[in-house]
Amino acid sequence: DIKKKLSEKKEDDAKRAKEDAAVEAAIAGAQMDIPDAMVETQQRQMVDDFAQRLQMQGMNLELYCQYTGQTVDSMLESVKPQALKRIQSRLVLEAVAAAEGITASEEDFEQEINRMAESYKMEADKVKEIMGESGKKQIMEDLAVSKAADFLRDNAVEVEKAEAEVTDAQVQAELDQMAQNVASTETVERAAQMGDTANIDFEGFDNGVAFEGGKGENYSLTIGSHSFIDTFEEQLIGAELGREMEVNVTFPEEYHAKELAGKPAVFKCTVKEIKVKELPELDDDFAQDVSEF
Numbered sequence: 001d002i003k004k005k006l007s008e009k010k011e012d013d014a015k016r017a018k019e020d021a022a023v024e025a026a027i028a029g030a031q032m033d034i035p036d037a038m039v040e041t042q043q044r045q046m047v048d049d050f051a052q053r054l055q056m057q058g059m060n061l062e063l064y065c066q067y068t069g070q071t072v073d074s075m076l077e078s079v080k081p082q083a084l085k086r087i088q089s090r091l092v093l094e095a096v097a098a099a100e101g102i103t104a105s106e107e108d109f110e111q112e113i114n115r116m117a118e119s120y121k122m123e124a125d126k127v128k129e130i131m132g133e134s135g136k137k138q139i140m141e142d143l144a145v146s147k148a149a150d151f152l153r154d155n156a157v158e159v160e161k162a163e164a165e166v167t168d169a170q171v172q173a174e175l176d177q178m179a180q181n182v183a184s185t186e187t188v189e190r191a192a193q194m195g196d197t198a199n200i201d202f203e204g205f206d207n208g209v210a211f212e213g214g215k216g217e218n219y220s221l222t223i224g225s226h227s228f229i230d231t232f233e234e235q236l237i238g239a240e241l242g243r244e245m246e247v248n249v250t251f252p253e254e255y256h257a258k259e260l261a262g263k264p265a266v267f268k269c270t271v272k273e274i275k276v277k278e279l280p281e282l283d284d285d286f287a288q289d290v291s292e293f
Helices: 002-028 036-056 063-069 072-078 081-099 106-120 124-154 167-184 284-289
Strands: 182-186 198-208 209-222 244-250 264-279
Touching: 002 124, 036 072, 036 081, 063 072, 063 209, 072 081, 106 124, 106 167, 167 244, 182 209, 209 264
Parallel strands: none
Antiparallel strands: 182 264, 198 209, 198 264, 244 264
């Protein structure tokens, strides 16, 4: 049931927290001089991974920066602490694996291949063929690092275990989140409201002149997500389908496009379609259904 799942989740979270604490303690006790180039490479990899996730959602990094007021440089700087921590954690765990003779077995490798094959809906042999020997070597190293993390966690000093008590409020919160995850969408014929997902065309103008990078078509924007600058989204509330409207915004002072930074602009927008989430009824049948996943 839901309470059992939440209790298990709390236990898993506690294990991860213990593992993180053990790795943090190992990092604190280690002497590491991380080259700047290594950190910069990790930063770029993290931003590239984010850009790929954006592309899967139908957006590119340039547009994302345009409408959030960020720059690639600011994104790189924001992930720097996390990039450094990833490198430190990896180096510590590789050292633990080497010191303790922790390696991944062929059985571990086969299990990981089968997991990947199921995830990608491919044959296991095809996954092996695609990755080649270099890919296998990387996976074996990653599995050894994972085992080293387990070793640190299992050998950390035990602390008093808190009771994984689950309250009714937590159950309700979990049900609400599950309902959001499985919600369907429905197209509606009405003016835009907060929380709607609007499909819009837009073009930005600076003193009546269209500026570069300010145009988008068939863009899905959830009103209230604060994905766009200033009060862009709030001004879409009440917009009627198919009717062009103007949205007045002011770009942030630190905006990456210097020619727009701190300046007012007008976006001509047309809402082409509006979709709303249809949440399932939170009854006993729903709780039973989701508890089976």
